Amino acid sequence: MVISIANQKGGVAKTTTAINVAAGLALAGYKVLLIDADPQTNVTQVFIHPQVEIQLDQSLYNVLVNFAPLSPIIRATTVRNLDFVPSHIRLSGVDLELAQAxxxxxxxxxxxxxxxxxxxxxxxIDNPPSLGLLTINSLVASQGLIIPVSTAFFALTGLVQLQETITMVQQHQLNPTLSILGVVCTFTEATNVSRDVEGQLRQHFEGLVFETTIPKNVALEEAHSNHTHVFEHAPTSKGAEAYKALIQEVLNRP
Ligand SMILES: Nc1ncnc2c1ncn2[C@@H]1O[C@H](COP(=O)(O)OP(=O)(O)O)[C@@H](O)[C@H]1O
Ligand SMILES: [Mg+2]
Structure with missing residues (x-):
């Protein structure tokens, strides 16, 4: 099954969710491929040694722009069962380059x-914070969509945009078989703002919101800078527990 992690907003934990859901599934014994489709190359920076530079022709750019096969650019990670496809900063030009295709x-x-x-x-698939051709390519390639939404601050415009994203994918026949696996509340904390936003999301999207929420937890951030996922960095942390529960919900969704 191909699953996109997408939201046109930045800083909502798309990358964190992509890495930890992918790693958690791999640890559970599934064969997993994690694709970095974001020109910011965050997933790539986590799994590649800082001194290693990814050449353009070893990245997703070559696949999307030059029709290169994906197989030769797939890399193993230190996590058993988990492979990944690196991004490149030049992916940011894909919208322009493909506009004429x-x-x-x-x-x-x-x-x-x-x-x-x-x-x-x-x-x-981890996606950039936009609804350009990179995200569209991901959504067209996917059977499932997970939408992380931050509850760290209240933003009704975010809700409207999010609804537009979902409607666009469903109505424009881009991919009629795409199903929204769920909206996941991220950066939750014991504040009125966080509770209010979570409440609004549950009211607005009803059963589409995962029961599991991902709390604000520094272990998740630390894992990135240690070039790994949270289950290795801090297996008993609140962040690890939350992503484990989220994966269970994803596996249980029809
Ligand atoms: N639950 C969390 N608690 C604390 N920090 C988090 C959490 N989720 C993500 N972060 C951190 O917040 C920042 C934004 O998260 P990221 O996954 O990169 O978002 P996006 O990919 O949507 O832009 C990163 O520095 C990340 O390490
Ligand atoms: Mg990201």
Whole structure:
């Protein structure tokens, strides 16, 4: 199953969710591929040694722009069962470069995944904070969508945008088979603001919101800077417990 982690807002824990859901599934024994589709290359920076530089032709850029096969650029990680596909800062130009392409510019990632899809139980895609062609390519390639939403501050505009994203994908026939696995509340804490936002989300999106919430927890941030996931960095932390519960919910969703 291909799952996109997307929200056009930055700083809502897309990357953190992508890394830890992918790692958690891999630890549970599933074969997982994590794709970094964000030009900010955050996933890539976590899994690549700081001194190693990813060449353009070893990145997702070459696949999306030059129709290069995905297989040769897949890398192993230190996590058993977890492979990843690196991003490159030049991915930021993909919107412009593909704008002039006529052939299937929204379905390039889906095409690239076809030959390798059978090798994995789950393919998790981390996305940029935008609704450009990179995110569109991911959504077209996916069967499921997880939308992290931060409850750290109240933003009704975020809710409206989010609803627009969901409607766009469902109504524009980009990918009629895409199902929204759920909205996950992130950065939750025992404040009125956090509780209010969570309440609003549950009221607005009803059963679409995962029961599990991801609390503000420094272990999640520390794991990134230690080039790993939270289950290795702090297996008993609140963050690790929360992502474990989220994965269980994802596995239980029909
Ligand atoms: N639950 C959390 N508690 C504390 N820090 C978090 C949590 N989730 C993410 N972070 C940190 O917040 C920042 C933004 O998260 P990130 O996953 O990069 O968001 P996005 O990919 O949506 O921009 C990062 O520095 C990350 O380490
Ligand atoms: Mg990110």
């Amino acid at each position: 006529f052939d299937n510019r929204s379905a390039r990632l889906r095409q690239a995944l076809q030959p390798i899809q059978n090798r994995y139980d789950y393919i998790i």
